[in-house]
Amino acid sequence: MINRPATTSGRRRFMGVCGGVTAAVALAELEIINRLPRVSAAEATLDQQAVRFSDDIEPLVRLLEDTPRNRVVEVFADKVHGGTSYREVLTALLLAGVRNVQPRPSVGFKFHAVLVVNSAHLASLASPDQDRWLPIFWALDYFKSSQDRDVREGNWTMAAVDESSVPAPHLARQAFIDAMDRWDVDAADVAIAGLARSAGANEVFELMAHYGCRDFRSIGHKAIFVANGFRTLQCIGWRYSEPVLRSLTYALLNHNGEPNPADSDLTPDAACRVTEELMDGFGDHWNSGKMDPAASLAHLDALRDASPEQAVRETAALIQSGIHPQSIADALFLSAGEMLMQQPGIISLHSSTTTNAMQYAYRTARDPKTRLRLLLQNAAFIPHFRSSMQSRGKVANKQINELQQLDAPATTMSPTKIFESANQDRAGASHAAMQFLAGGGQAEQMIQTARQLVFLKGNDSHDYKFSSAVLEDFYAVSPEFRNSYLAASTYLLPASGDRDNGLVDRIRSAIG
Template sequence: MSLVDRRDFLRELGGTLVTGGAALQSLLSLSMARAEDLQVTPSVVRFRPEMEDVASWIEQTPREQILQKAVERLKAGMGYRQLVGGLFLAGIRNIKPRPVGFKFHAVMVINSAHQLSLDAAQPDRLLPFFWALDNFKSAQAQDVKEGDWVLAPVNEAAVPTPSKSRERFIDAMNRWDSDAADVAVAGLCRSGSATEVMEVIWPYAIRDWQNIGHKAIFAAQAWRTLELIGWEHAEPVMRSLVFGLLNGGPGDSAIPYDVNLELVKQIRPDWMAGRIDPMVTTSLVQALRQATPKDAALAVVSHLNQGASAASLWDALLLAASELLMRQQAIVPLHATTATNALFYIFRESGSDSTRLLSLLQAASWIVLFREGTRARGGFPDKPNIDEFQPSDQPPAQLETVFVELQQDRNRAAAQTLAYARAGGAIGPFFDAARHLIFTKGTDAHDFKFAASAFEDIQNASPAVRPQLLAASVYYLRSAGENDSPLLQRTREALAVL
């Protein structure tokens, strides 16, 4: 391939993929299964033909060759949707969703990477997908080491008839029966529409906080990805999701759900007619610092019944989740943001009043669980309070200053960001700068998951709280002074051989 041809190819895909960068360290090599060990056999679920070929070569290509292979396939005319779908389904087939987290982030992060790429500058547009490909190969290797789990074909003889699938599914989920739920959800996918199936699944996705909210996150990410690649690929995805949702069995983390099921019945029927009230938002944020899971939900019920809008309450929940991360930059408070994002998404997507209200009450109860889970790990200060956090005296002269400051003092960078936003600074350029740093310096699934969640929530929040949420986001964003990701060098090498 000539240099001119390669440039034309890159321009069609979205410009030069990587520019500049410091010297990069090599990635640690991971032991991979042999290609012949990854062949699709009758004991492994098969996908629809248009995705089976893609998933298979992604599964079978060694990690050190996967980026080159992807570039070759794109150059040969493979569509982006098909490539994303093949990667997602390869993860569904090869990575065990128990626990929902850890190596399974390779599946859950795919839509986050896709969402961030949508508004990215052209030079960066494919970097998130290349990262997700490499991340899958790492997770696949880890799964092989842990027993090489694969999603087996459904037990066709046990799949219920269309008229019985919903009833059997609900019964199996209530009993935490994985085998019965597996065949029932297969029957649901074959007989129900996408929204019909998801309306049955959403309540179980938000049922328990086990795995620090990852069950709700998986459900939301599965639905989002299927919206991109097509519901016709839903059956194996829903089977994997249900298997993950039933991880661990019933426990204390599901207690708030049982309480909130009853509290939903106490909410006024015209709750959607509520008014925006910033004082209610502040009141709930303050209450969540001391409340029990039940008290948090009761506060939400009280505000709704007194005429407050759900939007004002979601503003409070987003602020409360962000406050936890401001106080401690660690894995539990991080998931307060990503799990609240998933519950907020389910609230917006569901057509059931009961499910929508349950997601709102669960979000309030879960904030308390995240608060106490963070405190249990130690090092959890009682400041800052997000509603009292003050901006710097002057907004930064240049937005880049914030991302340079991040490496030295995140509190100062947050104060500069708050001053920037309150002075009317545009959110778009901030997102652009943050995304570029994630693409070039990010090394972990949480870099992508957090940014996609935080940026989406900022845009869905009320204008009055957006500056605070934007300022809080810098506590988990990448700084300008960090080393570039080793994956940038591997991407250059993938392009250089063409």
């Protein structure tokens, strides 16, 4: 990992679904290789200490890096008109982020240029055809602002890997585990390069999910990067994984301003120590319990006052008593939604985005121990978020149960009217949303209205991260709690009267 000085240097059909490797994808990638220009000898001499990407994508990444922010929308619109695909743009966006933006001193702030890529992608997949480019071009513009900030903070660039130290394929996995357990950045960097070249995506995901949930540093962004990074790689292709995994490894080992956690007893690691102590006490059938909405509400209440360590123990006890993990997940989602009501802001927002990431990892991981660890650690993070909220000021005495108790009136406000009212009265908008949903209103109407407002009003990465998370998680919550979860999200979703971001007309004009 190095610093370097700055250097100078018809549209294809949108791919609606990004899944596994197919013959069509293979042919599409072959077309990319044949179509894009090769890297010139002059370019090849630039920044030899910096990581380089494959010839099929390096020119497009450099174009993004070198294009001024005030021209990036128009330049990439021209590329799209010239045949550059959605997948290529998404790939360049992620790779430019991991090469140019450092996840230090925190896995946040300017690094949201990387974290938001999957959120923009999810918003794009869920949009009508005419809007599908809007989130991606917004993310291009946002990358340029983050790149400018990184330049002001020292112009960090990811270095080329130290090839002489990359472990042999049969040694890479254990070398990575050992380095991560020691919090050894240099050893982990070469180990993950070896692992990326020799292991499959599922095996690597299991390891990253394990380390992504072990500590609360950077208010959940480590877990968010694990989920979002892998989800984007599922679309762009595993062959681009090595630089992304190196960036992710560097982020997971961030403990800025602290002694080495491997040799210290530090607060952010305390809950994980309890989790590891409890892991061996579970049998093979821990995830075959009974769904119980009453248990979800009781656990929600317990999490309001628990410490992180207590949250782990109480969650473990509930599972061992025969409660299904989905009922635990419901309590975690409701906790995150309730925090939005109590203190709408950056901390409660991250309780939702982190729970989204950890629950995605829980649903995706294969190893039962990894899944159990994610569930226990997700529970531990909830009190961490509550404590962080208390340190920032007043926390309102509101409970999400209040929304459950609202009756549907004879007439309800439309989603458009609900979001129009949100500027003046967030609580009232939340109540109106619950009444709309309880009265038989379609959740998809709420979701699509909210997403359109994100396109128009989204001025910050958190607008995309939060909206993509909560709108996706509506369907991850059990049906009896979905409406209150979505209604609570109106405390932070964009309102109709918020300032426009000024990009939509410019993007539409450029794309045509």
